[in-house]
Amino acid sequence: MTAGYRRAVTSALALAFAFFVTLFFLSFPPVFAGLCPRCFGFVPAGDNIFIEPNAGVAPAQVRADVRAAVAAIEPVVGAAYVPARVLVCFTEGCNGLMGGTSTIGMTYGTRLIYLPPQGYRPEIMRHELVHAVLHQKVGLRRSFSIPAWVDEGLAVYVSADPRVDLDPATCRFEAADLVESKAELRRLGPVKGPQAYGAAGCALAHLVAQNGPLVIAQILAGVYPSKPRRP
Numbered sequence: 001m002t003a004g005y006r007r008a009v010t011s012a013l014a015l016a017f018a019f020f021v022t023l024f025f026l027s028f029p030p031v032f033a034g035l036c037p038r039c040f041g042f043v044p045a046g047d048n049i050f051i052e053p054n055a056g057v058a059p060a061q062v063r064a065d066v067r068a069a070v071a072a073i074e075p076v077v078g079a080a081y082v083p084a085r086v087l088v089c090f091t092e093g094c095n096g097l098m099g100g101t102s103t104i105g106m107t108y109g110t111r112l113i114y115l116p117p118q119g120y121r122p123e124i125m126r127h128e129l130v131h132a133v134l135h136q137k138v139g140l141r142r143s144f145s146i147p148a149w150v151d152e153g154l155a156v157y158v159s160a161d162p163r164v165d166l167d168p169a170t171c172r173f174e175a176a177d178l179v180e181s182k183a184e185l186r187r188l189g190p191v192k193g194p195q196a197y198g199a200a201g202c203a204l205a206h207l208v209a210q211n212g213p214l215v216i217a218q219i220l221a222g223v224y225p226s227k228p229r230r231p
């Protein structure tokens with residue numbers, strides 16, 4: 001291989017790499033914003049939290065709300081003191097810059113949470129913080145292989161989501177609704193999707209009722225349970 005040819009191949013590879021990195025960041029603006037919150041207009045609110053400014057919500061209020069969410073989940077999942085960078089949008093203008101997601105909250109990997117306007121709610125903060133803690137505890141690489149129903153079930157259960165019946169005496173789930181793959185979960189529609197989240201939370205409630213809280217410690221250690229017996 002001549003030096004000139006080698007240089008041309010290296011340049012082409014570098015160009016391709018830059019193209020895919022740019023494509024990645026354009027596809028996931030919150031990831032880019034997580035690296036540079038100020039580039040997207042966010043201002044620091046303390047505790048690794050960055051918020052949309054001038055939206056009528058005081059930084060101290062957001063800090064207090066996130067701290068309350070952390071305090072609520074720590075007794076169950078252990079130390080969670082803002083393990084992640086939290087970005088919060090309060091308006092659709094801000095959410096548009098972040099890709100205009102219609103989901104209510106996103107956790108990226110182990111250290112980044114994005115809350116759009118519709119996700120600035122206590123249960124959603126708790127939910128995303130549980131994801132971040134779990135992903136951190138099992139590690140980024142292994143976090144991709146957590147069964148979707150376990151990841152979401154733990155988040156729904158520990159966040160005590162008020163939209164979901166989490167009483168093992170009354171809640172019911174279908175085994176078919178306990179989705180294994182996150183891609184499959186994302187593909188579910190507006191009816192099947194919430195059903196899968198509800199089933200996952202209910203399944204976790206049954207697992208804790210059947211096996212005690214050890215099941216949560218095991219999940220956090222990367223040991224995932226089998227689907228529980230159907231109630």
Ligand SMILES: [Zn+2]
Pocket residue numbers: 127131151152155
């Ligand atoms: Zn979730």
